[in-house]
Amino acid sequence: xxxxxxxxxxxxxxxxxxxxxxxxxxxxxxxxxxxxxxxxxxxxxxxxxxxxxxxxxxxxxxxxxxxxxxxxxxxxxxxxxxxxxxxxxxxxxxxxxxxxxxxxxxxxxxxxxxxxxxxxxxxxxxxxxxxxxxxxxxxxxxxxxxxxxxxxxxxxxxxxxxxxxxxxxxxxxxxxxxxxxxxxxxxxxxxxxxxxxxxxxxxxxxxxxxxxxxxxxxxxxxxxxxxxxxxxxxxxxxxxxxxxxxxxxxxxxxxxxxxxx
Amino acid sequence: xxxxxxxxxxxxxxxxxxxxxxxxxxxxxxxxxxxxxxxxxxxxxxxxxxxxxxxxxxxxxxxxxxxxxxxxxxxxxxxxxxxxxxxxxxxxxxxxxxxxxxxxxxxxxxxxxxxxxxxxxxxxxxxxxxxxxxxxxxxxxxxxxxxxxxxxxxxxxxxxxxxxxxxxxxxxxxxxxxxxxxxxxxxxxxxxxxxxxxxxxxxxxxxxxxxxxxxxxxxxxxxxxxxxxxxxxxxxxxxxxxxxxxxxxxxxxxxxxxxxxxxxxxxxxxxxxxxxxxxxxxxxxxxxxxxxxxxxxxxxxxxxxxxxxxxxxxxxxxxxx
Ligand SMILES: Nc1ncnc2c1ncn2[C@@H]1O[C@H](COP(=O)(O)OP(=O)(O)O)[C@@H](O)[C@H]1O
Ligand SMILES: [Mg+2]
Numbered sequence: 140x141x142x143x144x145x146x147x148x149x150x151x152x153x154x155x156x157x158x159x160x161x162x163x164x165x166x167x168x169x170x171x172x173x174x175x176x177x178x179x180x181x182x183x184x185x186x187x188x189x190x191x192x193x194x195x196x197x198x199x200x201x202x203x204x205x206x207x208x209x210x211x212x213x214x215x216x217x218x219x220x221x222x223x224x225x226x227x228x229x230x231x232x233x234x235x236x237x238x239x240x241x242x243x244x245x246x247x248x249x250x251x252x253x254x255x256x257x258x259x260x261x262x263x264x265x266x267x268x269x270x271x272x273x274x275x276x277x278x279x280x281x282x283x284x285x286x287x288x289x290x291x292x293x294x295x296x297x298x299x300x301x302x303x304x305x306x307x308x309x310x311x312x313x314x315x316x317x318x319x320x321x322x323x324x325x326x327x328x329x330x331x332x333x334x335x336x337x338x339x340x341x342x343x344x345x346x347x348x349x350x351x352x353x354x355x356x357x358x359x360x361x362x363x364x365x366x367x368x369x370x371x372x373x374x375x376x377x378x379x380x381x382x383x384x385x386x387x388x389x390x391x392x393x394x395x396x397x398x399x400x
Numbered sequence: 401x402x403x404x405x406x407x408x409x410x411x412x413x414x415x416x417x418x419x420x421x422x423x424x425x426x427x428x429x430x431x432x433x434x435x436x437x438x439x440x441x442x443x444x445x446x447x448x449x450x451x452x453x454x455x456x457x458x459x460x461x462x463x464x465x466x467x468x469x470x471x472x473x474x475x476x477x478x479x480x481x482x483x484x485x486x487x488x489x490x491x492x493x494x495x496x497x498x499x500x501x502x503x504x505x506x507x508x509x510x511x512x513x514x515x516x517x518x519x520x521x522x523x524x525x526x527x528x529x530x531x532x533x534x535x536x537x538x539x540x541x542x543x544x545x546x547x548x549x550x551x552x553x554x555x556x557x558x559x560x561x562x563x564x565x566x567x568x569x570x571x572x573x574x575x576x577x578x579x580x581x582x583x584x585x586x587x588x589x590x591x592x593x594x595x596x597x598x599x600x601x602x603x604x605x606x607x608x609x610x611x612x613x614x615x616x617x618x619x620x621x622x623x624x625x626x627x628x629x630x631x632x633x634x635x636x637x638x639x640x641x642x643x644x645x646x647x648x649x650x651x652x653x654x655x656x657x658x659x660x661x662x663x664x665x666x667x668x669x670x671x672x673x674x675x676x677x678x679x680x681x682x683x684x685x686x687x688x689x690x691x692x693x694x695x696x697x698x699x700x701x702x703x704x705x706x707x708x709x710x711x712x713x714x715x716x717x718x719x720x721x
Contacts, residue, residue: 147469148502156500163492164485165524235483239540242448242477243500245466399451 153253174219178269182212186280202289209277210303216269221310224258229324259308266307302362316387406456416442418603431594432583439603440583472501476541477550481533486526511539531562551582622655626675
């Protein structure tokens, strides 16, 4: 029998616990692999049909645009990861396991922060793989079409690849916050969907377009290099995402801090 | 040591727990007994800091649960064995809990062995039987080697073997000087398990007594005798001060004299006895007597003139309210 030490658990232990929960579930690992596969598939689809959908033959497209078209595959992966993050949190409310979680770690703020950190970090790692993969798919499509490749030494290439990879961690942490707020997977997914359509809806409203740059949907596009010229800098887009993620988490924490389970 | 003072929980209109005050001492198994809806689970959730009391407080070793430095080390809890992710393996469920408590990984195998799940730790929980899930829940409660165990209906749905196993475990725990509180809505579960019982009904404490005392108060122990000369025996017993009921078919029920006295008396008078059975008062009877008029479905303020004023009789030692 191993003696049980008397160590006071720390925030690190909470992060380790949340990681063990997330990564220890086989279905989560399969979903993450599926997200990468989906990214590659969507990237291939967008690159191959890019000429047809834009009405301009691939050969006459700027190669950089072929790259950003391929990176749309990462968006698809990000949505899968957001649903995964929402279900990891919402599922605990559905089964009642949330009570075990709060019994093990009575500080609910610490649990939420650890959960968001783990979801964001894991989603980022998966999204990076998906982004690099999607970029390689666009390269493959160009090569198969006998066209010149984009320049891998161009910092702009790396900027959009990195930028595209940030959508996953943002939506995953937002999904954690929203699923926690709604105490359900469906609520988390609906909340993420609302964030996604917010720029479109805002565009219809009077005065709406003025707020669009402050919505996460727009910021994500800026980071992925598909927002076109005349938009905010990537740094301010990053700031917008960070503020949204923290605000949603604080909102969820405020609602759940003392709420009965 | 668990202490609850003036603990009250209101859910909207519904007063689920109503001014509960009690302590649970270490070194014995304490049963938390009451019909469905009595407020047992709500009380346990408040003890674990999951639900916030409307008023009053619940402490463990003098500290509110949410302020415990290392909760897993102090309190092990089993609320609902079904509240797990069925897609996870039993070992992974215990591992994340160990991580959360800052407990080493080796302890996972220890507790799996302790509850007899070492063979199936690597299997997904969806393949576990109810009994196995219950054991997994107990393993989780034991992870931090805690001094206090709180278990909500741990015997519910277990097969007889599982019940015996759990009882033995809990008794062993109490014998080591730990505090064990387990709830149940079934009296017979408690009879062989608890040393002491807290009885609640309608969110209120009805009794805080030793098990033996509860059984004794509920309905006096009686002896049933069958004799072809039952009337004669009944007369003799009444003369000795015992109370005798029945007589139909030669069967009488005797209170106020034990089996030995009844048997000896019959022998002295040459009365043949075909059956002589001491009948222990059941906890159910005791419980019914205690909680009549207090249950959730039986109007709190008491049905007019109902038996409740008379039957809520235990006023003996150790009784509260
Ligand atoms: N979260 C809740 N919201 C509203 N009512 C509740 C809640 N939890 C319990 N109750 C009510 O409180 C009473 C006590 O329930 P509970 O503590 O589950 O009883 P027990 O565990 O003794 O069966 C019941 O009437 C139940 O319906
Ligand atoms: Mg209950």
